[in-house]
Amino acid sequence: MSQPDQLIIFDTTLRDGEQSPGASMTKDEKVRIGKALEKLQVDVIEAGFPIASHGDFEAVSAVAKAVKDSTVCGLARALDKDIDRAGEALKEATSGRIHTFIATSPIHMQHKLRMNPDQVVEQAVHAVKRARNYTDNVEFSAEDAGRSEIDFLCRIFEAVINAGATTLNVPDTVGYAMPHQFGDLIHRMRERVPNADKAIFSVHCHNDLGLEVANSLSAVSNGARQVECTINGLGERAGNASLEEIVMAVRTLLLPDKVRHHTDRRLLQIGIQHYRISSATQQGHRRSKCLCP
Numbered sequence: 380m381s382q383p384d385q386l387i388i389f390d391t392t393l394r395d396g397e398q399s400p401g402a403s404m405t406k407d408e409k410v411r412i413g414k415a416l417e418k419l420q421v422d423v424i425e426a427g428f429p430i431a432s433h434g435d436f437e438a439v440s441a442v443a444k445a446v447k448d449s450t451v452c453g454l455a456r457a458l459d460k461d462i463d464r465a466g467e468a469l470k471e472a473t474s475g476r477i478h479t480f481i482a483t484s485p486i487h488m489q490h491k492l493r494m495n496p497d498q499v500v501e502q503a504v505h506a507v508k509r510a511r512n513y514t515d516n517v518e519f520s521a522e523d524a525g526r527s528e529i530d531f532l533c534r535i536f537e538a539v540i541n542a543g544a545t546t547l548n549v550p551d552t553v554g555y556a557m558p559h560q561f562g563d564l565i566h567r568m569r570e571r572v573p574n575a576d577k578a579i580f581s582v583h584c585h586n587d588l589g590l591e592v593a594n595s596l597s598a599v600s601n602g603a604r605q606v607e608c609t610i611n612g613l614g615e616r617a618g619n620a621s622l623e624e625i626v627m628a629v630r631t632l633l634l635p636d637k638v639r640h641h642t643d644r645r646l647l648q649i650g651i652q653h654y655r656i657s658s659a660t661q662q663g664h665r666r667s668k669c670l671c672p
């Protein structure tokens with residue numbers, strides 16, 4: 380990709396974050412938070428899951444209309460109806476992204492999808508191609524990647540890049556990974572996927588074992604260039620990686636200079652916007668939060 384040294388901050392407060400108990404938001408609140416995230420210079424704002432409900436569709440549309448300087452993203456399963464709904468919700472976005480996903484771990488393929496690996500690859504490729512009809516900015520997530528087999532991940536990633544995916548997300552969906560192992564997974568996939576240089580590797584980590592930020596940083600050290608995170612670490616179950624901790628850690632730790640440089644500009648806005656968003660989602664700060672450089 381053209382900017383391999385830039386770390387892309389992908390905020391999913393409005394989608395994954397909203398799944399925290401007590402954090403559901405109205406359309407107007409989502410627009411307000413979307414504007415605050417834009418001010419924070421977040422690169423990508425995941426605004427919701429348009430197929431999930433009429434309200435979610437309306438909220439994603441409204442954020443897509445209101446936000447001009449960040450890319451606005453809608454989530455979609457690897458199903459035609461989901462992708463079409465996301466494409467419709469994003470139609471007025473200045474810059475829109477469709478984020479489609481399908482499970483790739485043996486346990487999910489067998490028991491949740493009831494599909495074999497060939498069918499999963501075929502459906503993923505079809506979904507990415509369909510999403511490309513709406514935007515050339517398509518992210519593919521291998522759901523439950525943390526428990527998937529690396530050979531299969533490499534195979535499906537190669538196929539979806541060929542189909543037009545520009546970002547490959549590796550979620551630790553169940554918060555099960557360890558930092559050294561998760562970083563090594565990113566490293567090996569970047570080496571083994573033959574067309575890996577045509578896409579950005581992304582990570583999405585959960586906090587069930589308290590390792591979400593450590594896992595994300597380990598992935599960045601091994602070449603991931605997008606981190607998915609939320610304000611205050613909001614998110615399903617124990618939460619996601621917190622945006623403020625990721626940005627501060629990337630700046631402070633010994634990661635490549637150019638990566639640090641691109642995150643510095645965001646620090647100026649973090650304190651104010653973090654406070655505003657925390658108020659809107661009615662979630663207080665975790666006491667351990669460091670909000671200044």
Ligand SMILES: [Zn+2]
Pocket residue numbers: 395552583585614615619
């Ligand atoms: Zn998640």
